[in-house]
Amino acid sequence: MPAAAPLLLLHAICWWPLVLFLLLPPLPLFALTNPPTFISLHDSRLNHLLQDSSSGYVYVGAVNALYHLSSDLQLISWGKTGPTLDSPDCLPPIEPKDCSQARQTDNINQLLLLEKQEGSQAQRLIVCGTVLQGICEKRSLANVSQVLYHTANPVDTQYVAANDPRVSTVAVLTEHRGTRLMLVGRGYTSKGPGGIPPITTRRLEQYHSSPAFSHEELGKLVVGSYSEYNNQFVKALHHGTHIYFLFSRRDTLKTRDYQTYISRLCAGDPSFYSYVEVPLSCTGGYNLAQAAAMGTYLGKATIFVAMAAGQASTPTPTARSALCAYSMEELDQALKRAQVLCYTQEGKGDKEKEAYIAYEVSSKCLKLPPVSHH
Structure with missing residues (x-):
């Protein structure tokens, strides 16, 4: 397993403004003149x-x-x-x-x-x-x-998706030095093999003695107790030179409530040295991401997130929801600031500690020369 870098488990206290769409204009209606006749076989969902x-x-x-x-x-x-x-x-x-x-x-x-x-x-x-x-x-x-x-005859490092249909799994494909990789985010399941991290890197082909889809000797998100954080993944996407994961999890350090986060790592970083995450806030108490899609708003790349208000300190959404929009440019600025602070300022901003290691690991923010974060 690659050595863990201080940035591996970083998260920052950054709350960014967003656009909240509560009232949407009516969409034009249309009908297909020759609708397709395809019907799913076996009444399959x-x-x-x-x-x-x-x-x-x-x-x-x-x-x-x-x-x-x-x-x-x-x-x-x-x-x-x-x-x-x-x-x-x-x-x-x-x-x-x-x-x-x-x-x-x-x-399923x-x-x-x-x-x-x-x-x-x-x-x-x-x-x-x-x-x-x-x-x-x-x-x-x-x-x-x-x-x-x-x-x-799969080995335990080849188990990829959650074995519970109520627990989501997301993934995105990338390539590093000619090797095709799949980055997978999966939630915690109480049954089956333990020890599968929330985010893992998988090779798509056999490599020496490591079979296809194995995460052996590849980067992974090490968090401590997987059940304690209980990550709920919503989306994985490749944008620019980075891979992003959108998920909600329990904040174990402060409120114990569930919060939505977006994380990022360089697409060419199979060891997760560049991993960083920040929480997303949505005015009105909407804290649980339900779905997301990339788009454009005011000419800028934007991630649109359907957010729901949670039921107390649980990952269960209520019926109260909203559509929130986050500028990728502003998100990247927040993510980069968290990296810089943790590498060069021990996580301290102008007035308070803004970046810290959010998970149960031995890593901590450092104070290295400014050039070290590049």
């Missing part, structure tokens, strides 16, 4: 949607199935992903004699990503579900019933 910009094909992750549609939403291929003999209390491969509680279990799609290989026509669909401790497989883009990669 749909979870994720992905479009290949080069072909126009649409891929849909569902419960126990994958669908491959044309640009006009006609079915091209489909594949089954479940149900599967499984139990969250047992490690795969599942053998009935060793796991008496195993039952035929629905496989958690991740659906398009893997593109630079300089090659090779493209594959990465599919990760809730069964078998969240292991992933690769499927053909031309025929999603065709499995190109699947491990029959």
